[in-house]
Amino acid sequence: MRIAVLADIHGNVLALDAVLEDLARRGGAELTVNLGDSVSGPLWPRETFERLEALNLPTVRGNHDRRVAVDPADETMWASDVYAQERLNEAQRRVLCAQPLTLEIAPGIVAFHARPDHDEKYLLDAIVDGQLVRAPLAAIRRRLKALDPACRIALCGHSHRLELVRIPDGPVIFNPGSIGCPAYDDSTPPAHVSEQGSPHARYGIVTLGGEGRPDRFETIAVDYDHEAAARQAEQAGRSEWAHALRTGFMPG
Template identity: 85%
Template sequence: MRIAVLADIHGNVLALEAVLQDLQQRGGADLTVNLGDSVSGPLWPRETFERLEALNLPTVRGNHDRRVARDPADDTMWASDRYAQERLTAAQRETLFAQPLTLQVAPGVIAFHARPDHDEKYLADAITDGQLVRAPLAAIRRRLKGLDPACRIVLCGHSHRSELIRIPGGPVIFNPGSVGCPAYDDSTPPAHVSEQGTPHARYGIVGLDVPGQPDRFEIFAVDYDHEAAARQAAEAGRPEWAHALRTGFISG
């Protein structure tokens, strides 16, 4: 069984299309899973929603999906969420909110956006000197407390950082990185950045249940017209997004 894993599209329908095309060229997948944060961002939220709706993928709700769906449109709302909220219908926003927090996508394979019990707290990451880095093993174990012991693979996103971690005596954690947002700046204390380091769209494939072979995990970085995405962000008044889309970094 081949499971394609998408995460953190953030309204970047150009990156999404490039990933879907690349997946098809690699032979496709038996199942494609979306780990949430699908539309928030100064790009193409409605077009992305409609494309994903047509695909009808198993999908979990991300923190920005929840915020787009339910946060009040006032001065406290994050700009990327407001941009998406204004361009989606009420029915589309309710569809986002109705997505589950966790989802079993195959026997022993659990998908969620950030943590199994929270859509906005990091699972495998810590903040050091304003950067996301891998968290200590003990911290990751604590964050997985309460997970079904039968779970052998965890699929998660949120950090936009590609990760593959085998927990001794526990599951494998697989984060494919972000399809559509290669870097971001989070001012929530403690302020930090996440940077993939290139503008590529990232996704993953998990290979399961091949007789005589271990589970296989692959991460792909796909080139696409990131300059067009950067121009869209700039036209929406978000130069910092434009820079991130062009470079994979927040500054420099």
């Protein structure tokens, strides 16, 4: 069984389409899961929502999905959330908010956006000198306490950083990286950035072994018209997003 893992699209429908086309060229997957943060960003939130709605994928709620649903907008919403909210109708926002925090997509395989008990706290990451890096194993273990002990593969996003971690005597945790937002900054103390280091759209494929064969985890980086996405961000007044989309790094 092949499972395609999509995460952190952030309204970048061009990157999403490129990933879906690449997946089709590779023979597709029996199951495709969306790990949330689908529409928030100064790009194409409505178009992305409609594309995903047509696909009807099993999907978990990201922190930005929850924030976009806040109506009216309040001080907790970042500019990208407001941009998306203004372009979605009430029914679409309700759909985003109603998505589950966690979802068992196959026996022993659990999907969530950030942590199994929280949609906004990092699972595999620590903040060091303003950058996201891998957290110590002991910290990751503590953060997994809410995870079902029967879980053998956990799929997560949120940090936009590719990670594959096998917990000794525990699950494999797989973060495929971000499809639509290759870098971001977060001013929430302690302020930090996440940078994938290239503009590619990233996703993953998990091939379940079965009958004694090992599971296989693939990470895929897909080129697409990131310049068009950067121009869209510039038109929305978000030069830092444009820089991230072009380079995979934050300015400065």
